[in-house]
Amino acid sequence: MGFPIYFLxxxxxxxxxxxQVCLSISEVxxxxxxxxxxxxxxxxxxxxxxxxxxxxxxxFAPWLPVIKDSEITIVVLPYxxxxxQQRLFSVPRNMDDAITLAAAEGGQAIQSFIQCEGSPTLGxxxxxxxxxxxxxxxxxxxxxxxxxHLKAMQITAARGWNIETASMLMEIGHEALMNRERSYFxxxxxxxxxxxxxxxxxxxxxxxxxxxxxxxxxxxRQEAEKLPPGIGTIKSASLVIHSPDAKPMAVSCNGRKFxxxxxxxxRVAMKSRVLLGEPVCxxxxxxxxxxxxxxxxxxxxxxxxxxxxxxxxxxxxxxxxAELFTRLRDSASLSHSYLxxxxxxxxxxxxxxxxxxSPTIIGAMILAPLMAPIIAFAMxxxxxxxxxxxxxxxxxxxxVAMALAASALVAKTxxxxxxxxxxxxxxxxxxxxxxxxIFAGLAAAYGYANSKVGESLAGxxxxxxxxxxxxxxxxxxxxxxxTMFSNAFLLFMANIVGIVLAxxxxxxxxxxxxxxxxxxxxxxxxxxxxxxxxxxFVSTRTLITDEHIYRQLSSIKTIEVSGKTVQLHLMRVMxxxxxxxxxxxxxxxxxxxxxxxxxxxxxxxxxxxxGKVSGEVDLIFHYWEVY
Numbered sequence: 001m002g003f004p005i006y007f008l009x010x011x012x013x014x015x016x017x018x019x020q021v022c023l024s025i026s027e028v029x030x031x032x033x034x035x036x037x038x039x040x041x042x043x044x045x046x047x048x049x050x051x052x053x054x055x056x057x058x059x060f061a062p063w064l065p066v067i068k069d070s071e072i073t074i075v076v077l078p079y080x081x082x083x084x085q086q087r088l089f090s091v092p093r094n095m096d097d098a099i100t101l102a103a104a105e106g107g108q109a110i111q112s113f114i115q116c117e118g119s120p121t122l123g124x125x126x127x128x129x130x131x132x133x134x135x136x137x138x139x140x141x142x143x144x145x146x147x148x149h150l151k152a153m154q155i156t157a158a159r160g161w162n163i164e165t166a167s168m169l170m171e172i173g174h175e176a177l178m179n180r181e182r183s184y185f186x187x188x189x190x191x192x193x194x195x196x197x198x199x200x201x202x203x204x205x206x207x208x209x210x211x212x213x214x215x216x217x218x219x220x221r222q223e224a225e226k227l228p229p230g231i232g233t234i235k236s237a238s239l240v241i242h243s244p245d246a247k248p249m250a251v252s253c254n255g256r257k258f259x260x261x262x263x264x265x266x267r268v269a270m271k272s273r274v275l276l277g278e279p280v281c282x283x284x285x286x287x288x289x290x291x292x293x294x295x296x297x298x299x300x301x302x303x304x305x306x307x308x309x310x311x312x313x314x315x316x317x318x319x320x321x322a323e324l325f326t327r328l329r330d331s332a333s334l335s336h337s338y339l340x341x342x343x344x345x346x347x348x349x350x351x352x353x354x355x356x357x358s359p360t361i362i363g364a365m366i367l368a369p370l371m372a373p374i375i376a377f378a379m380x381x382x383x384x385x386x387x388x389x390x391x392x393x394x395x396x397x398x399x400v401a402m403a404l405a406a407s408a409l410v411a412k413t414x415x416x417x418x419x420x421x422x423x424x425x426x427x428x429x430x431x432x433x434x435x436x437x438i439f440a441g442l443a444a445a446y447g448y449a450n451s452k453v454g455e456s457l458a459g460x461x462x463x464x465x466x467x468x469x470x471x472x473x474x475x476x477x478x479x480x481x482x483t484m485f486s487n488a489f490l491l492f493m494a495n496i497v498g499i500v501l502a503x504x505x506x507x508x509x510x511x512x513x514x515x516x517x518x519x520x521x522x523x524x525x526x527x528x529x530x531x532x533x534x535x536x537f538v539s540t541r542t543l544i545t546d547e548h549i550y551r552q553l554s555s556i557k558t559i560e561v562s563g564k565t566v567q568l569h570l571m572r573v574m575x576x577x578x579x580x581x582x583x584x585x586x587x588x589x590x591x592x593x594x595x596x597x598x599x600x601x602x603x604x605x606x607x608x609x610x611g612k613v614s615g616e617v618d619l620i621f622h623y624w625e626v627y
Contacts, residue, residue: 003048005031008038010055010081018054021077021095025052028099038063047071050102056081061120061254064113068270073109075102075275084122088177090277101275109273110193114174116253116265123177125265126252127153127241128169128201148209150202150296150305154244157288158237158266164244165232165295166305168209169201172265175235176276184215185233193276195235195288196267202295203230204305205314227294229314235289238266245306313509321512324449328379331372332392339402341369346403349471350410356420361468368467370399374496375444378503379512396496400470407474417479426465426472427484429491434533437498445503449510466495490532497532549573549582549617552609559604561597564588568605571622583620593623 007025009018018035026033029050036042038055040062045051049072053060060082067074076085077098085091089110092098101107116125128151150166157163171182178197179186185199203209208230215228227233241263243249248259296302345368352360373395380388419427469491476484553570560566569585586593586601593601602619609617 002031003050004046005029005033006045006049006051007033007035008042008051008053008055009035010059010079011037012081013054013079021052021054024096025099028096028103041066043067043070045070045072049073050075052077052099052102054079054082057084057122058254060085061113061122064120064270064272065115065268067272068113068268069272071271073102073273073275075099087181088122088174089274090176090180092277098277101277108193108276108279110174110176110276111270111273112174112194112267113270114172114196114265114267116172116251117260117263119254120268121254123173123254124252125172125263126169127172127249127263128167129250130169130252148203148206148310149308150204150310151247151249152244152302152306153249154242155198155200155234156240156242157234157290158239159288161236161288161290163234163290163292163295163297164299164302165200165202165292165297166302167200167202167295170241171199171201172239173197180278185227185231194267195237196239196265198234198236198239200232200234200292200295201230202232202305203310204296206310206312208314209310227291229294232292232295233289234292237288238264240264311509324512325379328372328376328448329388329391331369332376332388332395334395334398338369338395341367342399342402343406345369345467346406346471346474347410349467350407350475353420353422353468353471353475354410354414354416356422358422361422364467365465370396370403370466371444371499373399374466374499375441375448375503378441378445378500379507381500382504382508383512400492403467403470404474404477407471408478410471411475411478419484422468423472423475423484423488426469426491427487429469429487429494431533433491434494434498434529437495438502440495441499441502442506444499445506446510449507449512466492469495494532497528501526501529549580549609553582553584553605556605556608559601561593561600561604564593564597566593566597566601579616579618581618581620583622585622585624587624589625592625598623 005025007018007022009021022033022035033052038053038059040059042063043066045067047070049070051072052075054077055063060076061084075098076082076089076091077095078086078091078093082091086093092101113120113122114125115121129148148168150168152166153164153170155163155165171178173181173196174193175195175197176193178199182197182199186197201212203212211228212230241249243261246261248261249263251258251260251263296305345364348367349361349364352358352364373392376388377392377396379385380392469488472488473485473492476482476486476488550570550573553568556568558565558567565588567587567589569587571583571585574581574583584605598621602621605619606617
């Protein structure tokens with residue numbers, strides 16, 4: 001005689017549905033089925049019985065302690081009232097597949113449940129801000145993104161292991177559920193259905209919080225050998241979560257939300273077996289597992305994150321700060337190697353300017369070590385570190401003086417006195433140059449702080465070009481040209497101010513300075529930017545004027561003169577002391593232009609420019625005949 005088979009169902013289930021399910025069970029199990037309406041507290045099933053259930057979640061959870069000592073096999077069948085059971089036990093959606101689980105040999109089963117504060121639960125127990133990280137509205141997310149903070153927590157595991165940390169959210173659930181639905185946070189283990197599993201969300205910046213939200217939204221089913229930053233996991237038979245600052249924690253358990261200073265979640269072993277739809281359980285010893293290296297566990301860090309809003313970028317650790325500070329302090333020194341490199345780069349740049357050679361000037365930019373003390377000055381400014389400020393300032397001042405003197409010497413020595421294109425380029429600074437310096441400062445600070453991208457600093461040095469304008473200033477001194485000196489030195493100062501402002505901001509966002517000091521430093525730097533931007537704005541207006549001229553002249557492709565079609569090509573716009581000049585190439589196919597034709601072309605062009613550009617534009621023509 002076989003073991004008894006029961007079918008317990010919701011009293012609200014329609015008779016025809018329950019009857020059909022009962023027939024299906026009987027066909028699969030090849031045995032008579034005892035159909036019963038579920039009542040709270042129902043028990044007394046003979047050992048070895050198989051009990052099929054179709055009961056709602058709110059009835060099933062409190063029933064587990066009642067039957068935990070009964071040696072029976074429970075088969076959960078799917079219907080609309082038990083979504084949590086379906087998730088926890090991975091119940092097949094198809095009724096026949098769910099029934100067939102009971103007939104399969106060697107099926108895996110769960111023999112435990114978890115309870116929160118003595119109340120059995122089938123889903124997650126959550127502590128903290130669940131809405132923002134997993135189900136936020138766009139409006140609330142944008143409104144609260146800069147007000148996120150962590151809360152101090154103390155966690156005690158079953159065997160007395162203690163951890164103090166800070167978190168935004170904790171999710172706790174049965175190991176079978178967490179291992180399946182949070183697989184990207186857990187490694188495969190040999191006790192996947194025996195413990196309580198916890199995921200601790202502790203992003204240490206707004207960027208980390210956004211990244212965690214993307215991970216949850218993607219829900220990629222794969223095991224995680226390495227946890228993402230801001231995530232910790234724990235597996236244990238019981239967990240006690242306590243608020244050390246005596247502030248209540250927001251808790252959600254079994255759909256009920258409340259606040260409490262302490263929560264206990266524990267595993268309760270059962271003799272009963274609840275069959276699983278997926279083979280995720282394996283045997284093995286029940287051991288605690290802790291992966292908390294990505295959490296803030298230092299007391300100072302816990303205090304920082306629980307009292308302040310999350311920074312936009314992760315703050316630097318003590319080790320990384322010490323390494324960066326040592327590197328910047330060394331780079332701010334006037335060492336022999338620094339001075340040699342500086343002089344070599346200055347001489348190369350000066351000769352390259354006279355040669356009008358871009359490759360030579362680029363090589364000088366790469367060699368130039370001037371960026372390092374400027375970055376060190378930016379760090380000293382946001383931290384108000386007097387020693388670093390004095391050291392880096394001295395290095396920059398000496399470097400500038402040496403570069404000016406060396407390039408002036410080159411200008412005096414070489415028998416050349418004309419301004420090359422490479423020199424002229426450094427004598428027309430504008431606001432775009434300041435923008436380039438700002439982006440270069442961001443990249444430079446990030447490169448110094450992150451050794452993985454340090455090799456990109458050569459590209460930053462090329463982009464911002466500190467040495468060439470300084471050399472042009474020195475050449476202006478050698479030639480006695482105030483205009484040349486002042487224009488090029490203005491570009492050099494714009495580069496320095498942009499780098500100092502941007503690199504200081506980057507160091508602040510990366511957590512290398514407190515807002516108390518950084519805010520004062522930023523005000524001073526912004527004043528410096530405003531001062532340097534004023535003369536640059538004048539140059540930028542010239543650039544805008546040039547753009548208007550380019551746009552108007554470029555639109556004039558051909559002109560008809562005395563039956564001849566003349567082609568026009570704008571070559572460049574020049575600003576001289578006595579006015580603005582447009583250099584234009586004029587070609588005519590197989591025909592000769594006389595003086596009258598040339599004056600007609602000039603008159604035609606000036607008429608088209610009249611009222612469309614400010615000021616008088618003089619024209620320089622280059623004629624060629626096309627055959």
